[in-house]
Amino acid sequence: MAEVPAESRFVIVGGGVHGLSTAWHLAQALRESGEEGSVVLLERDRLGSGASGISGGIVRNYYRSEAMTGVIAESVGIFESDPEGFGFHQVGYLAVVPERQREDLEAIAARQAQVGYDSELVVGNDACREYLEWLWPDVNSGGVAAALMEKRSGWADAAGTVRNLARKAREAGAQLFEGVDVTGISYDGGRACGVQTTAGEVACEAVIGAPGVWTPEWWQMQGLEPVVRHGGEEVPISEYWLAREGDFVLPGVGLSGSAGRSAPVVHYDMDEPLVSQRDGSVITDEPWGVYFRLGRTGEGIVGGALPLEMGDGFSIDPYGQENPEQMSGDDLSDFFVSGLAHFLKRFRGHAGEWEERPAGGVLALSPDRYPITDWSTPGVYSIVDAGHGFKMLAIGREVAGEVLGGVPSELLEPFRLSRFAEAATHVESRSPYPWT
Numbered sequence: 001m002a003e004v005p006a007e008s009r010f011v012i013v014g015g016g017v018h019g020l021s022t023a024w025h026l027a028q029a030l031r032e033s034g035e036e037g038s039v040v041l042l043e044r045d046r047l048g049s050g051a052s053g054i055s056g057g058i059v060r061n062y063y064r065s066e067a068m069t070g071v072i073a074e075s076v077g078i079f080e081s082d083p084e085g086f087g088f089h090q091v092g093y094l095a096v097v098p099e100r101q102r103e104d105l106e107a108i109a110a111r112q113a114q115v116g117y118d119s120e121l122v123v124g125n126d127a128c129r130e131y132l133e134w135l136w137p138d139v140n141s142g143g144v145a146a147a148l149m150e151k152r153s154g155w156a157d158a159a160g161t162v163r164n165l166a167r168k169a170r171e172a173g174a175q176l177f178e179g180v181d182v183t184g185i186s187y188d189g190g191r192a193c194g195v196q197t198t199a200g201e202v203a204c205e206a207v208i209g210a211p212g213v214w215t216p217e218w219w220q221m222q223g224l225e226p227v228v229r230h231g232g233e234e235v236p237i238s239e240y241w242l243a244r245e246g247d248f249v250l251p252g253v254g255l256s257g258s259a260g261r262s263a264p265v266v267h268y269d270m271d272e273p274l275v276s277q278r279d280g281s282v283i284t285d286e287p288w289g290v291y292f293r294l295g296r297t298g299e300g301i302v303g304g305a306l307p308l309e310m311g312d313g314f315s316i317d318p319y320g321q322e323n324p325e326q327m328s329g330d331d332l333s334d335f336f337v338s339g340l341a342h343f344l345k346r347f348r349g350h351a352g353e354w355e356e357r358p359a360g361g362v363l364a365l366s367p368d369r370y371p372i373t374d375w376s377t378p379g380v381y382s383i384v385d386a387g388h389g390f391k392m393l394a395i396g397r398e399v400a401g402e403v404l405g406g407v408p409s410e411l412l413e414p415f416r417l418s419r420f421a422e423a424a425t426h427v428e429s430r431s432p433y434p435w436t
């Protein structure tokens with residue numbers, strides 16, 4: 001393997017989707033502009049060994065924050081530019097919600113229309129029943145008040161996306177290194193001038209960090225306390241949640257709709273009690289939700305449910321699905337299968353017949369649950385993920401423009417660190433999830 005150079009104009013820390021997209025777009029912009037300079041990306045483990053490699057891969061634009069709609073529309077354009085490379089399945093994304101979330105859905109649909117993101121809104125129980133039964137004759141539309149079909153959304157292959165981004169970054173001229181841990185940042189006169197790594201020092205003009213769930217450590221490397229002043233108090237910059245997901249197969253029973261229609265990704269929120277398929281008990285009488293899509297091979301279902309907040313004493317490392325503490329457990333299984341059976345009658349009465357493979361993983365949410373993209377100390381740009389960033393490939397493109405051209409991106413303006421102090425954080429939705 002090539003040696004890490006002692007100098008590079010730009011150093012990117014972290015080989016997840018954000019770091020890789022930044023490396024690709026930065027190297028491409030340098031090449032196109034004919035400017036001098038190189039791009040080096042340093043990843044302490046393997047590319048995609050953070051959340052990016054285990055992501056459920058759902059690409060949706062279902063967010064109450066208006067700023068998200070614009071960034072995601074641009075990001076979907078990137079997936080659309082190479083659907084095969086990213087393993088992008090543009091099957092649509094259908095959000096189905098009860099009355100308490102109807103206004104959210106109407107606002108999201110209006111914003112999507114504004115930015116030209118093609119979607120179809122259906123409002124009222126009768127209209128939703130007609131719409132949903134057209135897709136699945138055995139659907140339960142009770143309690144449904146609105147549905148939104150995002151036609152440009154779908155899902156992409158997580159590992160395929162990481163690999164494709166790495167390929168594009170290398171082809172554009174970026175150098176990517178695995179197994180190189182960045183242990184410190186060097187400053188000269190208060191401005192970053194290089195990074196210290198397990199493979200020696202690398203001098204640079206600017207450092208761009210996309211450290212995923214390791215953001216607190218990244219903050220400390222810059223001499224910053226890993227907190228943000230939000231809502232009048234100091235809160236941690238990262239709050240940890242367990243995304244509960246799994247692969248589920250009910251032999252002989254699938255998700256396909258009437259006339260063999262392929263199923264969109266479905267997001268189903270409900271406020272009727274959720275009753276266990278296993279023993280008839282009430283699992284919850286609070287608002288709940290499940291999401292699901294067709295499995296990667298066209299069989300089975302990949303899905304998940306509301307995430308769980310991680311308690312104290314939890315350790316990020318080792319990160320990933322080899323760590324049993326970071327996997328969804330039996331509580332997901334009954335919740336998910338019962339949620340699915342609440343929505344589609346074909347899944348009722350089959351408890352005990354499902355073949356399951358638990359998945360999931362740890363997410364780090366920012367204080368208002370949206371990404372932060374900003375210069376965090378002089379010469380250091382940070383992309384702080386908020387637990388739903390797989391789909392947000394355009395962040396890297398915009399960051400590349402900001403770092404190289406010095407011109408702030410309009411799309412990223414709402415994602416600055418200053419929004420916390422200015423109380424200009426994003427709109428909250430009525431969804432039971434912490435991230436919409």
Ligand SMILES: Cc1cc2nc3c(=O)[nH]c(=O)nc-3n(C[C@H](O)[C@H](O)[C@H](O)COP(=O)(O)OP(=O)(O)OC[C@H]3O[C@@H](n4cnc5c(N)ncnc54)[C@H](O)[C@@H]3O)c2cc1C
Pocket residue numbers: 013014015016017018019042043044045046047048049050051052053054055056057058059180181182183210211212213214243245359360361362363383384385386387388389390391392
């Ligand atoms: C189970 C699960 C399901 C998800 N499903 C979806 C979904 O369906 N749709 C969606 O949009 N999002 C989803 N997400 C969220 C999404 O995966 C993340 O938001 C996104 O991948 C974050 O990308 P990242 O590049 O910021 O971080 P990461 O992918 O975590 O990459 C950060 C990288 O930085 C490296 N690193 C950190 N510190 C250092 C250092 N000091 N030196 C060198 N390297 C370092 C790490 O090793 C890591 O590889 C899901 C997440 C999980 C866990």
